[in-house]
Amino acid sequence: MKKRKGITKESEERYRRETIGHRQRKASPVKSGQTVSRLSQENAVMAEIGRIISSTLNIEEVYERFAEEVRKLIPFDRIVINTINVEKGTVMNLYMAGKGVTGRKVGEVYPLEGSGNAEMVRTRSTILIQTEDFSEYKDRFPMLLSTFQAGFRSIMNVPLFSKGQLIGGLLLRSYKPYAYTEKDVRLAERVSSQIAGAIANALLFAERERAEEALRRSEERYRTILEEIQEGYFELDLSGNFTFVNDAECRILGYPTREELIGMNHRQCAGENSAKKLDQLFNDIYRTGEPVKGYDLELIKKDGTRVFSEISISLMKDSQGKPIGFRGTSRDVTERKRMEEALKKTDDDLRESIEELRATEEELRATNEELQAANKVLKETQDQLIRSEKLAAIGKLAGGVGHELRNPLGAIKNAVYYIKGKVTNSELARKEPRVLEFLEIIEDEINSSNKIISDLLNFSRVGKPAVSPAQIGKVMEDALSYLTFPEHIEVINKLEAGLPEVKIDRDQIRQVFVNILTNAMQAMPQGGKLTIDGRKGEKFLEVAISDTGDGISEDVIGKVFDPLFTTRAKGIGLGLAVCKSIMERHGGTIEVKSKLGEGAVFTVKLPLEAN
Amino acid sequence: MSPVDIKDLDLLLEKVYREGGYDFRGYRRGTVTRRLEKRLHATGRETCQDYIQFLDTHPEEYEKLADCLTIKVSGFFRNSYAFHQVAHLVLPELVSEKRRRKDRSLRVWSTACARGQEPYSIAILIAEFLGCERERFDISIYATDISRTALKEAEAGRYSPKEVNGLPKTILKNYFSHADGHYQATADMKRSIHFSHFDLTSSPQPPFMNLDLIFCCNILIYLQKQLQEHVLDMLYRSLRSQGYLILGESETLPNSLRTKLSCLDTKARIYKKVSVCF
Numbered sequence: 001m002k003k004r005k006g007i008t009k010e011s012e013e014r015y016r017r018e019t020i021g022h023r024q025r026k027a028s029p030v031k032s033g034q035t036v037s038r039l040s041q042e043n044a045v046m047a048e049i050g051r052i053i054s055s056t057l058n059i060e061e062v063y064e065r066f067a068e069e070v071r072k073l074i075p076f077d078r079i080v081i082n083t084i085n086v087e088k089g090t091v092m093n094l095y096m097a098g099k100g101v102t103g104r105k106v107g108e109v110y111p112l113e114g115s116g117n118a119e120m121v122r123t124r125s126t127i128l129i130q131t132e133d134f135s136e137y138k139d140r141f142p143m144l145l146s147t148f149q150a151g152f153r154s155i156m157n158v159p160l161f162s163k164g165q166l167i168g169g170l171l172l173r174s175y176k177p178y179a180y181t182e183k184d185v186r187l188a189e190r191v192s193s194q195i196a197g198a199i200a201n202a203l204l205f206a207e208r209e210r211a212e213e214a215l216r217r218s219e220e221r222y223r224t225i226l227e228e229i230q231e232g233y234f235e236l237d238l239s240g241n242f243t244f245v246n247d248a249e250c251r252i253l254g255y256p257t258r259e260e261l262i263g264m265n266h267r268q269c270a271g272e273n274s275a276k277k278l279d280q281l282f283n284d285i286y287r288t289g290e291p292v293k294g295y296d297l298e299l300i301k302k303d304g305t306r307v308f309s310e311i312s313i314s315l316m317k318d319s320q321g322k323p324i325g326f327r328g329t330s331r332d333v334t335e336r337k338r339m340e341e342a343l344k345k346t347d348d349d350l351r352e353s354i355e356e357l358r359a360t361e362e363e364l365r366a367t368n369e370e371l372q373a374a375n376k377v378l379k380e381t382q383d384q385l386i387r388s389e390k391l392a393a394i395g396k397l398a399g400g401v402g403h404e405l406r407n408p409l410g411a412i413k414n415a416v417y418y419i420k421g422k423v424t425n426s427e428l429a430r431k432e433p434r435v436l437e438f439l440e441i442i443e444d445e446i447n448s449s450n451k452i453i454s455d456l457l458n459f460s461r462v463g464k465p466a467v468s469p470a471q472i473g474k475v476m477e478d479a480l481s482y483l484t485f486p487e488h489i490e491v492i493n494k495l496e497a498g499l500p501e502v503k504i505d506r507d508q509i510r511q512v513f514v515n516i517l518t519n520a521m522q523a524m525p526q527g528g529k530l531t532i533d534g535r536k537g538e539k540f541l542e543v544a545i546s547d548t549g550d551g552i553s554e555d556v557i558g559k560v561f562d563p564l565f566t567t568r569a570k571g572i573g574l575g576l577a578v579c580k581s582i583m584e585r586h587g588g589t590i591e592v593k594s595k596l597g598e599g600a601v602f603t604v605k606l607p608l609e610a611n
Numbered sequence: 612m613s614p615v616d617i618k619d620l621d622l623l624l625e626k627v628y629r630e631g632g633y634d635f636r637g638y639r640r641g642t643v644t645r646r647l648e649k650r651l652h653a654t655g656r657e658t659c660q661d662y663i664q665f666l667d668t669h670p671e672e673y674e675k676l677a678d679c680l681t682i683k684v685s686g687f688f689r690n691s692y693a694f695h696q697v698a699h700l701v702l703p704e705l706v707s708e709k710r711r712r713k714d715r716s717l718r719v720w721s722t723a724c725a726r727g728q729e730p731y732s733i734a735i736l737i738a739e740f741l742g743c744e745r746e747r748f749d750i751s752i753y754a755t756d757i758s759r760t761a762l763k764e765a766e767a768g769r770y771s772p773k774e775v776n777g778l779p780k781t782i783l784k785n786y787f788s789h790a791d792g793h794y795q796a797t798a799d800m801k802r803s804i805h806f807s808h809f810d811l812t813s814s815p816q817p818p819f820m821n822l823d824l825i826f827c828c829n830i831l832i833y834l835q836k837q838l839q840e841h842v843l844d845m846l847y848r849s850l851r852s853q854g855y856l857i858l859g860e861s862e863t864l865p866n867s868l869r870t871k872l873s874c875l876d877t878k879a880r881i882y883k884k885v886s887v888c889f
Binding site for chain 1: 645649832863
């Protein structure tokens, strides 16, 4: 037989050896009648096996019936049908009948190595071991030791081939030594080749069933997962229509049933903005094939309310790799978004508060500066007020004192005049020339006192100026004519005739000039230069009177306009106070600039009439 | 209760915008309210409505109000840390980049110069940093302000001893002349500073472009968020790529600009415009 040709030399030898003994024992003349009946039985069994195989019986029953039929032809005490996975090197029993080897079960998988099956696989031939002394084989077939120990003396392993592939074996065992003849082997091989196809089919069928079962389970698992997870799952076709959604997705989008959602376009669940973003997203995924993960998007629920969804989308392809749609998961992150927003708002609020605080701080600083400025103005006003109140009090006092002194002083002056008239050229004058001297001293002192009294009265009398337009140069000339300058004082009057007229009280302003000029004169006892200059400013007409005298020291310069301040032995310190008072009443100012030893400049500013 | 009702305040600000030409609509209400109360007091008005009527008969009050609403607190090297960081972080980087590119111009904008202390401080800082190399650089410091009176004073550059208090003697000696009790910014220093009137908050367009450095300190704090963003966007546009922006101590960027301006120093609020790739 074809299969026999594959037998190796060694196993062929063994086979021969084993079977020779067998033959010797069993060889007995066979009667031709027996042969005929045997042949017909063989054919009947084969036919029956064919029927069994083609029947719709399940495979277990097939095995059962097959075993029964085999028994009719070949005696055995145990029959096993197994399947061999050559690659994995494993054997699994599909069917077992007869007396068993304890511990072996149907469905059990055991190693191929060290069994008769291994030899059978290697040689792709039937293995027949018939011996009463297993010691010779125990090294080669350690797995068969238990079979031998169970009492089996004849062991036959017949390979099952399907489409040239060895798929398993038919194992027959007998307690009887040398139970099998070559004819039995041939018969066993015949039935094996008949059953092999059925077994292969059954195996394939079982395999497919198992695969299907696995698929079903896996599908069921996925379905369960899809049903039970909180995440929404959806599938879309390439136009963006829902083709599948799970319940969670329905819940997220607020649809009571999947049927309602399926078939809808995803854009119906997105506002204009989100729809645009989604279009871009799907476009990108389609183009690149890259999935998008964790994309936050605002969607619109069935009832019109908004939901923030974090979605992940990937491209769905068919078995050829052609894109057929999209699948994705989504999560309702509205709460998270809300918290993020709240957090961001808190953050913004905080920032806002800090800025507000800072603004307030700056504002306070500004207010503070304004207050300081206001305070300065207030203080100046207050000084002014104090000064004018002081002036008023002094004026009142001065007026009183002046009037009180002027009349007696007038009487004294008249008396002195009378006495002087009488005494001049008299006997007394000749005898006592000092009398006249004394009288002159008295007259001088009276004049001095009169001057002070005039000052006092002038001071108290400074009233509202009676203004009229005047040329300042004229007023200055007037003032200069009042005074007699010593020769060593050079007077330079630079006042130009072209200066505009000012509205002033001539008498008062002349008084101012006289006072300043007098001071200047007195400041230059050793002689010097007195310069008068004037110019037209923006709003004021300025007249500056400068001398080259002693100058005014820094600690004194701030007080020169204060009433009753004087540095001279004679005079009561009202001259400049009167000037300041007059200037203020004219809406003008009087200022002084000076340094000790460098002379002084008094500047008088009179307001020009606004055009 | 405040004499300023929030609705009346909106009406007033709208009127001030339409008739007075000053736009304070985007300013924070807190400061505006408090400053307005000052004007109410000064003009002897009791309520905001009275004040609105007062404005009709006293148009000169618009300017006074505008003057009052704009806080002009300033000082030389105010926020000294920021100036320190500009000297140690910004100028070295900026100047070496300029040298490398053989670009000898330095363009700076002091966005709200008030009475001029900020632009003069900047001028001093740059001059001190460049030393004798200063002559080789073409320095332009643009100083703008919403208040014309403040601007006039800034241009005069005359400061009281109290105002320059804290400036080192050598700085006073080198950059100011001392006459009749005041300190006068030197003509040399003034030469690089260009003063002009500009309202940062109401102009849609930046007046300068391609700037190296912008100072915008303590202006944003008075503005509402939207206006802040508008101003910052304008400043961003007037900065050249890799130019620097300096904000006030408590001022920050809105999210929209955080990717466009990287923060160099969080405390000194120094930001650098990220280079724009086309």
